[in-house]
Amino acid sequence: MSAVVLKKQPGNNSISGQRFGTTRPHKEGEVPGVDYIFITVEDFMELEKSGALLESGTYEAKRERRYIV
Numbered sequence: 001m002s003a004v005v006l007k008k009q010p011g012n013n014s015i016s017g018q019r020f021g022t023t024r025p026h027k028e029g030e031v032p033g034v035d036y037i038f039i040t041v042e043d044f045m046e047l048e049k050s051g052a053l054l055e056s057g058t059y060e061a062k063r064e065r066r067y068i069v
Contacts, residue, residue, distance in 0.1 A: 023065040041065065 021037035
């Protein structure tokens with residue numbers, strides 16, 4: 001699954017800190033927190049459930065989730 005996440009500010013419609021993330025393991029040469037935020041599928045599901053994701057989707061071939069924070 002892939003997804004895009006933006007952090008919504010409580011009480012208004014503004015968005016802060018656009019950052020990209022994924023549930024796949026980082027590849028050689030990628031720096032966690034710089035290239036992507038790498039999280040577990042369980043953590044992704046919690047973010048999705050909490051409404052923190054602005055957009056999400058699935059990368060079918062690898063069932064990886066991507067997001068923007």
